[in-house]
Amino acid sequence: MRRTTTDVNGPDTPPEPAAPRSGGRRDRWADHREQRRQELIAAAVQALLQHGPSVDMDQVAATAGVSKPVLYRYFADKAQLWLAVSEVVAERVVAAIAPAVEQVREERALVEATIDAYLSVVEYEPSLYRFLVHESGHPGIQQVVTGTSRQVATGLARVIGDRLRALGLDAGPAEPWAYGLVGFVQAVGDWWTTHGQPIHRAALTEYLTTLLWSGIEGVRRGADLPPELTRAHERIDR
Secondary structure (H helix, E strand, C coil), X not given: CCCXXXXXXXXXXXXXXXXXXXXXXXXXXXXXXXXXXXXXXXXXXXXXXXXXXXXXXHHHHHHHCCCHHHHHHHCCCHXXXXXXXXXXXXXXXXXXXXXXXXXXXXXXXXXXXXXXXXXXXXXXXXXXXXXXXXXXXXXXXXXXXXXXXXXXXXXXXXXXXHHHHHCCCCCCCHHHHHHHHHHHHHHHHXXXXXXXXXXXXXXXXXXXXXHHHHHHHHHHHCCCCCHHHHHHHHHHHC
16 A cells, blocks of 8 residues: 555645755755754754653654654654754853853963853753763764863863963963863763752852862972962962
8 A cells, every 4th residue: 555645744744845856946955954954953952951851752743843754854763863962962062161261361260160161051951961961872972972072171271271371381281181170070060960959050160169279279389480480479379
């Protein structure tokens, strides 16, 4: 028996038009398809916010106002959709942290701004953050998470290196410090959201900043500085 369009889409969903063959129309079709795909990704994000990390394809389809077969026209399977969603969430993390880091001009405040910006993403969008953590076993999503961490750490290392050089210090520790800071805050952020954010964000930021900065400050104080710079740092610290 021949399968009709209605069988695939459901009675209330109109069939998708066939892709046109001419160059200009093909480009417009590709643009339309990409726009539609982005709309479905946005619907998946909204479904995540509404239903939590355990959201299923039926709930995504309902949020998007389409049938599941329509979702599968744009995403081969659930894993492909979740990968696209993880890329959107990762972009939000970077968008929150990068501007905060770039604006800081003091060393301790740099650490504090990075921690606070990261925790703000966890605080305001815990479902999306838990989704990233819980789905990180998927190879594609793991690459997105790793790439995001690398992007944040690389930008942070550049800023830390600039601060160290401005103080006449060796910028060599900038990269390991940056990667260590990102990994540390990610682990704490996972604990924080898993336990229902038992500590206010401002307090947690202060706790982590004090802990991390004490280590960095200790290294800075132990550096072999010229006497004039050592005296200048002591005056600043007072």
